[in-house]
Amino acid sequence: MLELIVISTLNGVLFGMLLFLMASGLTVIFSMLGVLNFAHASFYMLGAFFGFQISRWFGFWPALLIAPLLAGAIGAGVERYGLRRVHKNGHVAELLFTFGLAFAIEEIVQIIWGKSPVDFRVPPLLDFPAFTIFSTNYPAYKMFMLLVSVVIFAALLITLKKTRIGLIVQAALTHPHMVGHLGHNVGRIFMLVFGVGTALAAVAGVIAGPALVTQSNMAGLLGPILFVVVVVGGLGSLPGAFVASLLIGLVQTFAVSMNGSLSGAFGPLSPDYATTWLADIWGVTIAQIAPIMPYVLLVLILIFRPMGLLGTRDT
Amino acid sequence: MSDLIASAAPPYPAAAEKFKFYGLWIAAAIALLVLPKLFGSGGSLTTFSLIGISIIFSLSYNILLGQTGMLSFGHAVYYGLGGFLVIHAINIIGINKLPIPLPVVPLIGGLTGLLFAVLLGWVSTQRSGTAFAMISLGVAELIASSALILRTFFGGEAGISANRTKLLRVFDWSFGPQIQIYYLVAAWTLIAVVAMYALTRTPLGRMCNAVRDNPERVQFVGYDPHVVRYLAFCFSGFFAGIAGALAAINFEIANSAYLGAAQSGTVLFATYIGGVGFFIGPIVGAIFVTFLSLGLSDLTPVWQLYFGLIFIAVVVFAPGGITGLLMMHRPLLKAGTLTKVLPSYLIAFVPTLAMITGLILAIEVTVHYTVNPGDDSHIKAFGVNFDAASPYIWAMAAILMIGGFLVARKTWTWVGHAWDEATSMTREQGIAA
Numbered sequence: 001m002l003e004l005i006v007i008s009t010l011n012g013v014l015f016g017m018l019l020f021l022m023a024s025g026l027t028v029i030f031s032m033l034g035v036l037n038f039a040h041a042s043f044y045m046l047g048a049f050f051g052f053q054i055s056r057w058f059g060f061w062p063a064l065l066i067a068p069l070l071a072g073a074i075g076a077g078v079e080r081y082g083l084r085r086v087h088k089n090g091h092v093a094e095l096l097f098t099f100g101l102a103f104a105i106e107e108i109v110q111i112i113w114g115k116s117p118v119d120f121r122v123p124p125l126l127d128f129p130a131f132t133i134f135s136t137n138y139p140a141y142k143m144f145m146l147l148v149s150v151v152i153f154a155a156l157l158i159t160l161k162k163t164r165i166g167l168i169v170q171a172a173l174t175h176p177h178m179v180g181h182l183g184h185n186v187g188r189i190f191m192l193v194f195g196v197g198t199a200l201a202a203v204a205g206v207i208a209g210p211a212l213v214t215q216s217n218m219a220g221l222l223g224p225i226l227f228v229v230v231v232v233g234g235l236g237s238l239p240g241a242f243v244a245s246l247l248i249g250l251v252q253t254f255a256v257s258m259n260g261s262l263s264g265a266f267g268p269l270s271p272d273y274a275t276t277w278l279a280d281i282w283g284v285t286i287a288q289i290a291p292i293m294p295y296v297l298l299v300l301i302l303i304f305r306p307m308g309l310l311g312t313r314d315t
Numbered sequence: 316m317s318d319l320i321a322s323a324a325p326p327y328p329a330a331a332e333k334f335k336f337y338g339l340w341i342a343a344a345i346a347l348l349v350l351p352k353l354f355g356s357g358g359s360l361t362t363f364s365l366i367g368i369s370i371i372f373s374l375s376y377n378i379l380l381g382q383t384g385m386l387s388f389g390h391a392v393y394y395g396l397g398g399f400l401v402i403h404a405i406n407i408i409g410i411n412k413l414p415i416p417l418p419v420v421p422l423i424g425g426l427t428g429l430l431f432a433v434l435l436g437w438v439s440t441q442r443s444g445t446a447f448a449m450i451s452l453g454v455a456e457l458i459a460s461s462a463l464i465l466r467t468f469f470g471g472e473a474g475i476s477a478n479r480t481k482l483l484r485v486f487d488w489s490f491g492p493q494i495q496i497y498y499l500v501a502a503w504t505l506i507a508v509v510a511m512y513a514l515t516r517t518p519l520g521r522m523c524n525a526v527r528d529n530p531e532r533v534q535f536v537g538y539d540p541h542v543v544r545y546l547a548f549c550f551s552g553f554f555a556g557i558a559g560a561l562a563a564i565n566f567e568i569a570n571s572a573y574l575g576a577a578q579s580g581t582v583l584f585a586t587y588i589g590g591v592g593f594f595i596g597p598i599v600g601a602i603f604v605t606f607l608s609l610g611l612s613d614l615t616p617v618w619q620l621y622f623g624l625i626f627i628a629v630v631v632f633a634p635g636g637i638t639g640l641l642m643m644h645r646p647l648l649k650a651g652t653l654t655k656v657l658p659s660y661l662i663a664f665v666p667t668l669a670m671i672t673g674l675i676l677a678i679e680v681t682v683h684y685t686v687n688p689g690d691d692s693h694i695k696a697f698g699v700n701f702d703a704a705s706p707y708i709w710a711m712a713a714i715l716m717i718g719g720f721l722v723a724r725k726t727w728t729w730v731g732h733a734w735d736e737a738t739s740m741t742r743e744q745g746i747a748a
Contacts, residue, residue, distance in 0.1 A: 030445075085631055086630060086631055089634040091444065092380075092386050096626075096630050097631065099580075100623055100626040100627040101627065103619075104624060107620035107623055111617055111681070111682055112681075220576065224452055227449040231449045231453065280464065280466055280467050292456075295453045295454070298454075299457065302438045302450060306441045306442060
């Protein structure tokens, strides 16, 4: 039991940090541009596939650097030549633009790399068990993932709190118009923020690619969870996104490792009900309902705290 | 005081306008009746049925997006649940020999959609705008994932099927042949379209528009925007359920794809491409998108990519959709200044077409090398044969794309000038443009 708790906590924090790598970019973009980037998870996928392709040509370490830069450049281009054009048509048009983009990116990835998972392997340098707890070998690559996300988290925190750019971004979170009035090139800041945000998502993609499955549906699977994170945390709240990322990461990881069900708790259902829908509910394990846990959490949050955990702004 | 009343209330419609209004509906009904006489083949009847279902679904979606300003990414939930309940209802009615004929069964789907909209809508519509969009997505994922867990009811991956011909027969219609299903769909389409049009003319419909345009002022007037959004959501769920029921009757099966994100995306595409600003927009969009998805899938293997690109192009260049684009020209037509812009359209059309052709060529050649690299390089796309390995094709694609883009950009600024000129002339004539 203790083993389960330790391992699940480690995995949960890891998944939560990965989610936060994406949710942070999404939140900052939303706060500044007012648009929720539906294609954010698609940049995560692009990061994974670019990482796969570049690591085939040059190895994993160059890929870790180049793939996010590439995805970030594409992201900046999308903002400069796409979103900025659509901006005058309102937020719905912007959201729909990113929705169409997510659709198109998935199709393009399918065309180039196919529908089946690609063979994106852990680099040999990190392919060993880091430590053994209670007879379970914990892979070094997962520790590396955790390290990368914590380092980026710290860098992001320092940039936001200590540098001039961070100051402007922070100001733009609450008073975007005032920042413009103060004479900053808002257009360029927007492009930069969008580029950095998508690059962060791509970093998450590159490091998650070898550990999880790199497939053309990975954006579609992760995207909705990402939006749950930002809504649960409170739209536009960076600390909220952090809390919600960890929460959902832990909830999902713990749920996956639990095997309990109603039949386990209260004994098997009487045979009279064996063919009814009640049998489904009775027999389903917590592990099986793990995928819907984030959405249940979303509905609960909406009922009891519609603004989100740490949200203040109503949109 | 009497002046105020006279200006606030619209004038009572003249007999000619009334005739025009009702004539339009009667003409639509006659067109639906005559259509299978003109195109009677099985394939076209199926297409017409699909279009009818898509029209109801898109219009129900537009109650949210166009009328109330709520962008939903999970509208297929109500469509799919309507479909599932109807399949179960048909099975139950068939086994127990209940005296319920098939034509009223879609109502069960509608009520199912309504029930779930009532249940889920209150939470979903608490917030508007971006938050609503995300919430609708989350709720849709919740329902779609739960459908895979509750296997007995939703039938897992395979879905559940029913036999629609086993029900009580009225006028000896078995609803086996597609022509009878077509008439069933057509009748329900007409009823639903009339009902949804009527809804836009009610005070509730007007309040929905007000909530879309300025929720804060709606609150000042004494309405709760949340309640208005909720009511719109319930109506929308009801009609979506009817559409899902008709789809389930048409295919005699309901599976988890009915509830999925792809279905929600398709209805969003259809509605937006058609145009959300006008009542007729989603109808145009439903027809266009159904033909497009049937036609394109024959022409090229990557039709979904083109579909996405068309959607992006509409969002960027024509946010009013197809109908918005056409309706823009109505004041010009009235003022007779349309001839000012038409020549510039023709000029701009040529390089734009060249650019699109180049893009298609580039996509198809790329697709050949990535999807099936080992195959013969002589490929056929859009009915045209060409050699994907030939450098001439590559060069042609590049020249068409880049050259077309440069020239098109120039010609579209001309179109802009011609447009400005034409609209200012229209304004001088006193017609609002």
